[in-house]
Amino acid sequence: MDAGLIVYALYLAAIYGLMAIGISLLWSSVGMVNMAHGATFAFAGYAAYFAAIWAGPLAKDWLGATGWSQPALAVFIGLVAICAGALFGVVIYLVAYLTIHDKQNFPVRSLIITLALNLATVQMLLWAFGPQQKALPRVFGVGRFDWLGMSIRVDQVVTIVATTLLLGTVLVWLRHSRRGLEIRAVMQNAEGAALCGISSRKTALPIMMLTGALAGLAAVLLSQNVFVSPTAGVTPLIKGLTIALLGGLGSVPGAVAGAVLIGFIEAATGAIPFLGQRYVLFVQFTFIVCVLLIRPRGLGGLLDETRE
Amino acid sequence: MAPQQQPEKRFYEVGRRRHEITLMPDGTEVWRRGRVPLTKRHWLAWRGVSNPKSLRRERRLLDKRPLWWTIGLGGLLVATPFLSDQAINIAAIFCIFSAINVIWTLIIGTAGIFSLATMAVVGMSGYAAAAANVYLGVPWPLMMPVGALVGLVLGGFLALPSTRLDGLYYALLTLGVAEICRVFVSQIKALAPANGSINQVDSFIPADWLLQRPGLLLGFFAAFALLLAALLVFRLINSERLGLLLQAAREDEAFSEATGIDYRRARLWVFVLSSGALGAIGAFYVMFYRSISLAVFSLDQLLLLFAMIVIGGLGRSEGAVIGTAIVVLIDKGMLDLGPLRIIIVTAVMIGVALTAHNGLTGVRAQFRNFRNRKKSERRAARTEKGGEVMPEEATEIADKQQVYYRLFDKRIRDRLKAQITPELIAEHKAKPLGQHSDALDRVLNYFRRGEMPDKYAILRVGEYTSSTYKVLAFSGRPGHPPRVVDDKLYATMDEAYHAVFLLRVNDLLAS
Amino acid sequence: MSGKLLNIQGLSAGYGPLRVLHEIDFSVAAGERLAIVGLNGHGKTTLFRAIMHLVGWQQGSIVFDGTEIGGTRSLGEGRRTPGIVRLGVAMTPQGDAIFPGLTVKQHLDCGAYTKAAWRDRALRRDHVYDIFPQLKEREQAYVGKLSGGERRMVSVGRALMADAKLYLIDEPSLGLAPRISQRVVDALIDIGLDGRAMVIAEQNVALLTGKVDRMIGMHAGHLRGDVGHVDLL
Structure with a gap:
């Protein structure tokens, strides 16, 4: 195994982690499985694509001489995708949460609604933009550099660093801010939270926007490797879901651990000659099935127990 | 007194259940009820009651669902031969999907295992049956048993983790099973040389009738028989011994376990049997289309099926059929709408999930609950504590003495309070x-x-x-x-x- | 209505077909500490929950500090509760609505959730620690692992953290050993009110006798002017 592979694995882990943590966080705080996460991903991907088309020439005009045009464009596209993801989060909040959150059977019904939203968004994107794949400009750097004698791709390193920083910030914020406290309070006892003046409806909105934004970020980062298309969200959604499961739904550390594991497995499977890319999903699912058979609550359960 | 001067007797329909089907048999008549052959079950749930007002014997139909089933399915059977070729095809597809969904309902509703591996089982046994026919020369009448056997084996494998895993974990895990099956099938070159699909499978429809009207009709009637068989399987599992055990477990798991009901085992049995049935349907599916391709395992297909049972209502056979009818009509009936079809389906899905607690078939119970709750709240807000009986409450008290006693008691108390x-x-x-x-x-x-x-x-x-x-x-x-x-x-x-x-x-x- | 902090008129409430409160008229003046006593199941908790909009159905007027918060509820249970809390009503529910996975400190911070109270939460926390010194030692412990008495203290302390004008304390002695419940009640009595009001619901009359400004009996969904059946009329 060379360093390129390790970096590639970490790169995948970063993106899947963004998706899985979003799903896990939403499940633990709001109590819904967000099947529309893939739609958020695709939607944000398209938003980033159009932002790149619009802002690309502008950036070249204004900043082309200084050499800052690429980083500026990257930041801009990233921001647009994050905003688009958050916006989609608001839509999910309005449709699937606000209307039925205190009604009967909420978990199943919200799952159905988000699933329907996912299907509808994919179809609408297909309708509006056609099935062609769109390529985002390579704004996160191109080429490779040598480190300790091994060549490493720049964009992957940028992705890993950006994700780690952002996720770290978010997790620290959740741990220490008033909002984070509010989210955990609602999660543990909704009525008690109401008696403290915390409205579960007002708490759910930022968390939905946050998870949407994470999916948007994942969309931009992954679009460096994979093209933007209406169905682009399906694979990340399934991977995110399974990683969230592997980590134990609702456990953020579990999701991180699961993402790293799955990233390594995917990188390794791709590299082993007789398995190859086609078997990636197969190997992953088999691995997850095995883990879940041994630990029905996922890795998160393991972490919980060791902490006790 | 002259009898002709008496005013004509008039009866007013009062009470809250005027719409019930009520027979007024002669009091001296012996009650004969038809039984389903070889069983002790009756065809219809007639109940004999005595009407306390008219003092007459009445016979009331408790469960009207068999009538609705007969009307709906009978109408379909009678009407389809007069439709266009395309409509006949749609009806046949409706029957096949209904059969799948009815069996799936058995897994989700009766066994309570939230499995999404339905299409994986159908597809795998379809492939097995097709391969048996094409490569091993198994004649077509034996394809369904082969499919059922493969389904049983697959069901056995899938059932293993179901007891260990939580509902949601299992559901999301089984989503992956379809993917595993797809890769598995596409990698076995010997099984499916042509792009992962097997063609030229023998069928119960003679080859020269293919895409002709008689062939289509034969296909429809066979699919209809398949649906009836699926409903029979549903009835046999859901309402007989296994179903009752599981119903008891749903009410109170600990207590049913204490009374010696091994509900986990019952669940596994239902799951495995249903998988066998799904396998048979898979074989039928191959025969109907004469080919099978990797599209069976696609997520979209699964989601469409899921939309069907969700719209109808999880856990009821009628829900599965109604939901299938709606989705198949939109999806196959409006082909010229293009991608808009799926958007309409999702809109229906969202609408149903937003308004109904449990699909379309649950709407009636939901409305009744709502009405009863509002009624009882309004009544409670109006009653004085220990006061007399409100008129609408009085209709619900069978023993009218109670009503008068409470009136009397209230008067006494009022008088005593003054003293x-x-x-x-x-x-x-x-x-x-x-x-x-x-x-x-x-x-x-x-x-x-x-x-x-x-x-x-x-x-x-x-x-x-x-x-x-x-x-x-x-x-x-x-x-x-x-x-x-x-x-x-x-x-x-x-x-x-x-x-x-x-x-x-x-x-x-x-x- | 002036001078009254809370004014309830004709309040009826219940759950489904069960009517628990019957046309209650009840008012609390600012600076008052009063107790509602009565047996289990006679509507004390329901009265509190009706004020917080947490019952199945309710009708009648509740005026708190000049704002009408009563009326027939059409929204779901608990939807209006956060708004009422923000108006300045703090309630300690029966049997501690606690967050088992939060520490004592975080738990108390939750009580000071309103923006104004959040800023000086450290000050308020110290105030609560003065009242219940025991909590100071266990500041970082998870609430789920505390003993019953400590939990009750956290629960009461959380209500005290809020920027409230009216405290509703439901059954401070429920399920506690007599000595500990006496301590909790004494702490409640010792809290300076200066313009705020406190209502304590309690079934053990002896705990509160002579310690509160006013004692109201509650019986079968009606309020009785004064408690004790000997001087009934």
């Missing part, structure tokens, strides 16, 4: 036992014939010689001990008597 004065209380305080004035006697008499939950007891605390007393309130429920009213101690028996009297007066005034 309670400080003098009366002073009189009781002075002499709790013995001769009393008329008013106090009436009050005490009323108290004496009160019901047990309204009464109090006196408890002696401490030694017999230097005793003090406490007041207890009866719980009114057998086996539940009285509770202490408060910590107050009374030095003499008379004081305690008076305390009880005051409590009763308090209750009387509060009522």
Whole structure:
């Protein structure tokens, strides 16, 4: 195994982690499985694509001489995708949460609604933009550099660093801010939270926007490797879901651990000659099935127990 | 008196269930009920009742669903031969998907295992049956048993983790099974050389009838028979022994386990049997289309099926069929709409999930619950405590004596309340036992014939010689001990008597 | 209505077909500490929950500090509760609505959730620690692992953290050993009110006798002017 592979694995882990943590966080705080996460991903991907088309020439005009045009464009596209993801989060909040959150059977019904939203968004994107794949400009750097004698791709390193920083910030914020406290309070006892003046409806909105934004970020980062298309969200959604499961739904550390594991497995499977890319999903699912058979609550359960 | 002067007798339909199907058999007639051959079951759930008003014998149909099933399926069977070729095809597809969904309902509703591996089972057994036919030369009548066998084996494998995993975990895990199957099938080059699909499978439709009207009709009738068979399987599993065991487990898992019901095993049985049925349907699916491709395993196909059972309502066979009808009509009936079809389906899905707690078939129960809740709330807001019976409540009390008793009791209480004065209380305080004035006697008499939950007891605390007393309130429920009213101690028996009297007066005034 | 902090008129409430409160009229003046006593199941908790909009159905007027918060509820249970809390009502529910996975400190911070109270939460926390010194030692412990008495203290402390004008304390002695419940109640009595009001619901009359400004009996969904059946009329 060379360093390129390790970096590639970490790169995948970063993106899947963004998706899985979003799903896990939403499940633990709001109590819904967000099947529309893939739609958020695709939607944000398209938003980033159009932002790149619009802002690309502008950036070249204004900043082309200084050499800052690429980083500026990257930041801009990233921001647009994050905003688009958050916006989609608001839509999910309005449709699937606000209307039925205190009604009967909420978990199943919200799952159905988000699933329907996912299907509808994919179809609408297909309708509006056609099935062609769109390529985002390579704004996160191109080429490779040598480190300790091994060549490493720049964009992957940028992705890993950006994700780690952002996720770290978010997790620290959740741990220490008033909002984070509010989210955990609602999660543990909704009525008690109401008696403290915390409205579960007002708490759910930022968390939905946050998870949407994470999916948007994942969309931009992954679009460096994979093209933007209406169905682009399906694979990340399934991977995110399974990683969230592997980590134990609702456990953020579990999701991180699961993402790293799955990233390594995917990188390794791709590299082993007789398995190859086609078997990636197969190997992953088999691995997850095995883990879940041994630990029905996922890795998160393991972490919980060791902490006790 | 001349009989012709009597006004003509007129009957008004009163009561809350006028719409019920009611027969008025002759009182002397012997009741004969048809039974389903070889079983003790009756065809229809007739119940004999006696109408307390007319004093006549009546026969009421408790469960009208068999009638709806007959009308719906019979209508489909009769109408389809007169439709266009395309419509016949749609009807056949509806029957196949309905059959799949009915069996799937068995897994989700009856067994309570949230499995999404349905299409994986259908597809794998379809491939197995097709391969058996094409490569091994198994004749087509044996394809369905082959499919069922493969389904059973697959079901056995899939059932293993279901007891260990939580519902949601299992659901999301089985999503992946389809993917594993797809890769598995596409990698076996010998199985499916042509792009992962097997073509030229033998079928119950003769080859020269293919895409002709007789062929289409034959396909439809076969699919209809398949649907009937699926419904029969549903009925046999859901409402017979296994289903009852599982129903008991759904009500109270711990208690049913304590009575010796091994519900986990029952769940596995239902799962494995249903998988076998799905396998047979998979073989039928191959025969119907004469080919099978990797599209069976696609997520979109699964989601479409999921939309069907979700729109109809999880856990009911009629829901599965109605949901399938709606989605198939939109998806296959409006082909010229293009991608808009799926958007309409999702809109229906969202609409149903937003308004109905449990699909379209749950709407009726949901509305009734809502109406009853509102009604009881309004009634509760209007009733005085212990007051007379409200008119709409009176229709629900079978024994009308109760209504009059409560009216009477209310009047007595109103009268007694007026008689309670400080003098009366002073009189009781002075002499709790013995001769009393008329008013106090009436009050005490009323108290004496009160019901047990309204009464109090006196408890002696401490030694017999230097005793003090406490007041207890009866719980009114057998086996539940009285509770202490408060910590107050009374030095003499008379004081305690008076305390009880005051409590009763308090209750009387509060009522 | 002036001078009254809370004014309830004709309040009825219940759950489904069960009617628990019958046309209650009830008011609390600012600076008052009063107790509602009565047996289990006679509507004390329901009265509190009706004020917080947490019952099945309710009707009647509740005026708190000049704002109408009563009326017939059409929204779901608990939807209006956060708004009422923000108006300045703090309630300690029966049997501690606690967050088992939060520490004592975080738990108390939750009580000071309103923006104004959040800023000086450290100050308020110290105030609560003054009242319940025991909590100071266990500041970082998870609430789920505390003993019953400590939990009750956290629960009461959380209500005290809020910027409230009216405290509703439901059954401070429920399920506690007599000595501990006496301590909790004494702490409640010792809290300076200066313009705020406190209502304590309690079934053990002896705990509160002589310690509160006013004692109201509650019986079968009606309020009785004064408690004790001996001086009923």
